[in-house]
Amino acid sequence: MNNKSNLNQLKAGDSDYKAYVGPPEKYDLVSAMQFNLLTFMGLRDDHKFLDIGCGSLRAGKLLIPFLKVGNYYGIEPNNWLIEEGIKNEIGNDLIKIKSPHFINSSTFEMQQFGEKFDFLNAQSIFSHTSLEQIRKCLEEAKKVLKSDGIFTATFVLGENDYEGSEWVYPGCVTFKHETILKLVKEQNLNAIKINWLHPNNQTYYVIFHKANEKDVLRLVRNLFYKYQKPKIQLVDRLKKYRLFNNSISKFIYNFFKIH
DSSP states (O other): OOSHHHHTTOOTTSSSTTGGGSOGGGHHHHHHHHHHHHHHTTOOTTSOEEEETOTTTTTHHHHHHHSOTTOEEEEOSOHHHHHHHIIIIIOHHHHHHHOOEEEOOSSOOGGGGOOOEEEEEETTSTTSOOHHHHHHHHHHHHHHEEEEEEEEEEEOBOSSOOOOSSOOOSSOOOBOHHHHHHHHHHTTEEEEEEOOOOTTSOEEEEEEEGGGHHHHHHHHHHHHTGGGHHHHHHHHHHHHTTOTTSHHHHHHHHHTOOO
8 A cells, every 4th residue: 555646644743654764755755865965975895784673674675785885784672674665675586686785673683694884774763862872882883893984874853851761652752862873982983063954854964083083074075065165156146136935045055955
């Protein structure tokens, strides 16, 4: 039950492979959003990539074909989601060709893969977890993230921290920016917040080893500023001529602003 006509009848959390992982009508949009960000941040086909909470392969359906054989790894507590993603989005033939790796785990046991990763991604995982679950994930991520690796993750920012101990779904939990940075620093890692557009109002952070800070900051500045300077100058001209109400110019201006 996931054809276009039925998607509008579903809501996030329903027992459909698209709906269970978020708003079903945004399934493909969130898929493309992740792929674009990761390649924007330097992901290439020869990198080893770990999809934390890979679900029904919302990101995997683009990343598995893109990456070289054996370079996609997914960890997910609900095996039925992976099976439905393969059945409906990937197909068994592509699985045989690309040989992705999967582990079923609800406790972020990333070391089971026996690999170090160039990229990790946790899309809409920390929007449902407790503080202790975030700590556990970051602790495990640190062990498998290469010294020059990049870990992208989303949070829902708020004025208060979620104080419960349980996974919350389909609802979301919030954390303060200061709390997120504290949790990251507890693992002797660093993080920066970026203004990458998210259709579900989540905020992306880039997490990395301290030794890699200089390169990460250079990458982020170059990608978000240098190559978009002409567009931002165009927006400034639009504002001058009172055309800034145009939605496209607003998009350009806000999209490339880093916090």
